[in-house]
Amino acid sequence: MxxxxxxxxxxxxxxxxxxxxxxxxxxxxTQKHFDQQLYNTILHMDSVCFDAFNARDMQRLKAVFADNVEFYHDLGGLTYYDETMKNFEKMFVQNKATGLKRALVKGSLEIYQIKDFGAIEVGVHKFTHVENGKEVVGLLKFLHVWQYKNNEWKITRVISYDH
Missing domain, CATH: 1.20.5 (Single alpha-helices involved in coiled-coils or other helix-helix interfaces)
Known part of the structure; x- marks a missing residue:
């Protein structure tokens, strides 16, 4: 029984x-403490950063990163501001003919406020380029720490992973 x-x-x-x-x-x-205004602001700053990246505009790109940025890359290790900017410049030269572009994957973006500092941006982005006549697509994860200081948003930390 x-x-x-x-x-x-x-x-x-x-x-x-x-x-x-x-x-x-x-x-x-689902984010617990969703702030639409903060979300819109960071989404805008993400587009400022990657519009500059896609246009290969180093001056605009440099303006988005804090002087004390730390860029953590799962395959490339840790770099600071000067080396990070040099890496962008090298990437632009190496990919001049490939059409390298970045796009944020819709629906992947999460934004979290950091009290009295700024925000954390977490998402997935898609990088595309042409290699041997074929389009190559990479979906990669990222985390950005944004600081709001002196009425400006700057990226202070980047974690790029899942390559």
Whole structure:
């Protein structure tokens, strides 16, 4: 009798959990303290940064990064401002003919406020270029720490990963 009761109870519990867990997992992906104005601001700053990147405009690109930026790359290691800018310049020269472009993956962006400092931007971006006549697409993850200081938003930390 005990076995049949246990089986009788297991089926509803499993079905209940099957219905609850996907909702719980989905709820975890929603930001708890969403601030639309901050989201719009960082989304705008992301586009300022990567419009400059896509245009290979070093002056505009340099203006988005703080002088004390730390750029962490899972394959390339840690670089600071001067080396990071040199790496951008090298990348632009090496990819002059490839059409290297970056686009933010829609729906991937998350923004979190950092009290009395700025914001964290987390997302996925897509880099495309042409290699051997074929378009190559890379989806990569990133985290940017933005500081709001002297009425300007600047990136102070970059973590680029999942290459």
């Amino acid at each position: 005990r076995t049949s009761i246990s089986r009788f109870l297991i089926v509803p519990v499993v079905l209940l959990l099957a219905g609850v867990l996907p909702q719980h997992a989905q709820a975890q992906t």
